Amino acid sequence: MKILLDANLSFRLVKKLADLSTECLHVTRTGLPIPASDVAIWDWAKKNGYLILVSNDEDFRFLLERFGGPPKVILLKTGNKSTEEIASILLKHKSGIIDLAESDDVDLLEIY
Template sequence: MLLLDENLSPKLVARIKDTYPGSLHVLHSKLDNSPDIEIWCYAKKHQMTIVSKDKDFLYFATQHGYPPKLIYLTTGNVKLAAIESILLENEAIIKSFIKLDKEGVLKIG
């Protein structure tokens, strides 16, 4: 479902697993320290939505379109609990975004 970029804590996966089952961190996918394009291709191949604060993924979304979809977090540097709250509080919006085939980028924060 969700593929969390390395700029997010791997601990986040356990904290959102009930809401977003099947989500992974790039570390769990052996993609830590991989170029962003490899993460992009992995997400596309496995039908996952990338969650990131990295502007490079916005570039990929503009250049390559979707899939994969991107949830771009506009929060800046915040604590793990803040990211967790954003993902959990926006569950309906995120799940609708993933399901519908209208847009490739969702900016939340």
């Protein structure tokens, strides 16, 4: 599954999430201007086949409600955490993330 990480997350997560997805990309590697708007990130993910967008920005929930998926959204509601902690949290929820990717009915996974 192709996963795009929002700019509010560390680019270092790409390597740390290799067990979750070998096609993980940070938004700074997309060629979009920095900072990119949420809509530009959303459109880029959709055009480039990224099934899941991971962020802690609630605006992506609103884009999902407005446009529907894909991309599906993983919304991190964990507060400020280190890159290691975020990676651990995401890997701990691997089965839920796989379920999200495979679901025809669910487009949002909130992780607390």
